[in-house]
Amino acid sequence: MICKVGIYGDPHAGYDGSQGGVPSAQVAESIVARFSADQRLFDVICLGDAIHNQAEDPWIEHSRIVSGLADERRIYALGNHDVGGDNGIPGWRLATMSGGNSRVRSVPGASFLMLDIPSNELPLWAIAEVIDFASSVPPGTFAFICWHAPYYTTGMRGRAKALFELVQEIAVLRIDAVFSAHVHAYERYEGAGKTPYIVTGGGGGMPHELDANEDTPAMLPIRRAAYASYNYVTATITRTADVLRCVIECFDALTGAKVDELALDRSQYLKPGSGTTKLDPDME
Numbered sequence: 607m608i609c610k611v612g613i614y615g616d617p618h619a620g621y622d623g624s625q626g627g628v629p630s631a632q633v634a635e636s637i638v639a640r641f642s643a644d645q646r647l648f649d650v651i652c653l654g655d656a657i658h659n660q661a662e663d664p665w666i667e668h669s670r671i672v673s674g675l676a677d678e679r680r681i682y683a684l685g686n687h688d689v690g691g692d693n694g695i696p697g698w699r700l701a702t703m704s705g706g707n708s709r710v711r712s713v714p715g716a717s718f719l720m721l722d723i724p725s726n727e728l729p730l731w732a733i734a735e736v737i738d739f740a741s742s743v744p745p746g747t748f749a750f751i752c753w754h755a756p757y758y759t760t761g762m763r764g765r766a767k768a769l770f771e772l773v774q775e776i777a778v779l780r781i782d783a784v785f786s787a788h789v790h791a792y793e794r795y796e797g798a799g800k801t802p803y804i805v806t807g808g809g810g811g812m813p814h815e816l817d818a819n820e821d822t823p824a825m826l827p828i829r830r831a832a833y834a835s836y837n838y839v840t841a842t843i844t845r846t847a848d849v850l851r852c853v854i855e856c857f858d859a860l861t862g863a864k865v866d867e868l869a870l871d872r873s874q875y876l877k878p879g880s881g882t883t884k885l886d887p888d889m890e
């Protein structure tokens with residue numbers, strides 16, 4: 607194994623959104639404990655809603671929950687409920703939901719483009735950032751994109767349809783998977799261009815009902831997995847002689863039971879100086 611990254615979303619520090627279900631802190635603490643105990647974990651990505659803006663002092667509560675994870679190992683995308691809190695986390699750049707920002711995090715074998723974009727409006731810079739990112743990721747390594755509100759979901763709060771053009775662009779680029787949260791459940795889709803779209807927003811906010819929005823009939827044929835409870839994901843990268851493999855696994859946040867697995871291969875692993883720039887975008 608050369609690298610492992612933990613990914614979760616919507617821990618909602620301080621408030622679960624409705625004060626129903628398991629307390630948000632209990633779920634997030636369970637996830638962070640599993641991440642903290644895993645010596646192989648390289649970085650931890652939070653896909654937004656680290657806090658809930660209706661809670662009292664939510665950043666203090668968030669800091670308490672993640673205290674077992676080193677600051678420099680935590681990476682954030684902006685969620686709607688993060689807006690309105692104070693800017694107290696190292697490395698966190700609070701953006702406005704209409705302005706937004708982006709950054710790239712590279713780990714051994716993969717790079718993650720973190721986009722702070724809203725669900726109801728596609729900023730023009732986002733497409734430019736995605737194109738730039740796809741062309742700059744080192745050959746033979748994985749290219750992943752993260753943002754908060756999913757384009758594909760049957761979650762009751764609906765899909766981020768405004769991101770249509772972004773998804774169409776990703777379909778023709780060398781992007782291996784897209785991770786989102788916002789919907790408090792797990793879903794995995796085969797999206798445009800056969801790009802995997804993974805929703806993992808089960809980090810603490812009260813679970814959302816699936817198969818519940820108006821686009822559900824159109825979503826079900828391309829959905830490959832679903833789990834309507836608290837969850838988190840890991841991405842584990844290994845290398846053989848000529849194949850770089852990333853196994854994406856989803857686990858129940860409370861029990862740790864595995865609920866889904868997807869393996870991606872970069873079958874044309876290019877060694878430095880191999881003299882070709884042609885890439886095989888296909889994956890299983």
Ligand SMILES: [Fe+2]
Pocket residue numbers: 616618655685687788789811
């Ligand atoms: Fe949320």
